[in-house]
Amino acid sequence: MIGATTPAPTLIDGVPAVVSSRFGVEGGHTIDGYRSTGSYKGYEAIRKALDMGPSAVAATVKDATVLGRGGAGFPAGIKWGFTPAGVWPRYIVVNGDESEPGTYKDRVLMERDPHQIIEGCLIAAYAIGAAQVFLYVRGEMAHAQERIAAALNEAYAAGLVGRNILGTNFSVDIVLHWGAGAYIVGEETALIESLEGNRGMPRLKPPFFPAAKGLYLKPTVVNNIETLSNLPWLFNNSVDAYRAIGTDASPGTRLVAVSGHVNNPGVFEIPQGTTTFRELFESPIYGNGIRTGHQLKMFIPGGGSAPWFFPEHVDLPLEGRVIGGEGSMLGSGAIVVMDETTDAVRAALRLARFFARESCGKCTPCREGTTWQEKILQRILDGHGRPSDIDLLLDVGDNISPGPYPVASDAAKGLDAIPYPPKQTTICPLGPSSVAPITSAIRRFRDEFDAKIVKRNLIPVSVESFEDAPTLAESTDHGADTHV
Amino acid sequence: MSRLTPENVELAKQIIRRYPRPKSALIPLCHLAQEQDGHLADDAMVHIGELVGVTSAEVLGTASFYEMFKRHEVGKYCVNICTNISCQLMGGEELLEHAEQTLGIRSGSTTNDGLFTLEDVECIAACTEAPALQVNYRYFHRISNDDFDQMIDELRSGRLDDVVPPHGVLAKVRQDLAEEQIANITPPETQVMPRWIADEAAKNDPAASEGGQA
Structure with a gap:
């Protein structure tokens, strides 16, 4: 049952929990729980x-510089401002299509x-003047669909959503909508x-920037679930309180999921910009160390x-x-930890396979390229790799994302980082994302790829055995490494 | 192979009402048909086309893009094992292999008794609880081989019926949006400034105020 109001849970160093304060509260998902805990x-x-009025909101x-938490990290307030003046109606679409590998927060x-x-x-609908909100789960x-459906039913019944909310002239509908299994729909x-x-299938930008030409070609704001979850705390406190958490460029907190080879995998709320990966991996309140006995x-x-x-790093x-300058991105807060037992080629193949399966097929470089990346990595792992395959992988990647691809620095090899984002x-x-795991793995662990590519088995041909050897025409091996 | 039942047609109409354009209800209605039949039948797609005012080819065109829509019969239980990176690191691929042995089928196929369809799927957002799987989109976290066998036994004997409904049923709680509750369904053709924005604009200097342009 729902207890009395619990004291505001704090994260490390007295930082308040902005979005995660009801995660551990039984009944926190109900309207009474939301009001009392x-x-x-x-x-x-x-x-x-x-009371403030839409423009002040x-x-x-x-x-407050509420950064988007879906991946790109663009400030929500600025995004809202891109909606063109005088064009109505406007819509809000909430992106709850969380499917990035490693991401578990929305x-x-x-x-x-x-x-x-x-x-x-x-709050968002009030500020931008949206007629309708579509919550895309x-x-x-x-289970998430059930919880949101139940919550919406409670909120409508309490007069918090729908007509004349709380007796004011503000009316908005929130419609729960759910997808049917496609990673790309998160774009x-x-x-x-x-x-x-x-x-x-994604639309070409320009002209289809959602803020100007979005849903039904009307101004549409697309925000991530976590981004909007920050707003109630912000308005209960203040811009200064929000900006006091994290850093100047990245204020507030964010949710990260630490998965893979740590002792305590979990979803943690951390102040943005101040925590290091080392703390996340090693601190007992977070990952609590790499799997015991491993590095x-x-x-x-x-x-x-x-x-x-x-x-x-x-x-x-x-x-x-x-992180962008160091050649990667924080994306959706998905941190996947791999220890020395991990096969770099196998991990790269699994991610390549993901992108090949999830490519929508609209653009040729991606549709064909991701498929070939998977095929080539699979044959390397199966022992059928060709010596030219590593260069071929890099070449396929270059057709999807031309030019130097973002990678982390490699001090041992004297290689600098190439900053994010990639070209496309x-x-x-x-x-372009499909190229990331492959380029990273090849640049760092080329020897692991080499070791899996079976060298030609040279059979010494003596003069005596020469006449018994198969002729070229009889041989089925026409030198697999000379063509692809 | 069936059209929507009269009760489901009522439900479908209620769903269509929530959207400014009927075609937006296409995916929700495909889910409704799949809930009714366990898979998305051809006749149901024709019926959905009639309800939202598009051709059945357009319904198929959309439905075939999404992997949750099964256009052929599948097992009562779809067992989806995640093998993406976080689960792979914690033994997801080995779990899939074990599942293939336990059920006696390869990933992508259905057992002869029509009970189980096995699939290896992409990230299901349970990365910290790896290896994870879903049965009819209900989560099972940190599953060992023994856990898997036990789960299959319980599914067979019906002991998990409360937790796992038959394939096709997603949320058991629906958003209940009656016609009289609807406030603002606004078709894109209506160029109306919302009242709270208009009222604020009228209150302030009309030239300087425009909602959202902070």
């Missing part, structure tokens, strides 16, 4: 926002604190296509699309700009 009282923020979000928010998301939607997340223009009832080999700092980091802070020959970043 956690680090702030639920549905008070929308009251405050309604938008200004507050802009001043599902927790949806399952454990759905009202926090609803209140965030209300990933199709595979049945905002593909999400909009899917919401229009089409195949989830770190590599880690992914921001989901399957991010170039890999290595042991010498653990002291970097989780700060978007720093495709409409959306899925194709």
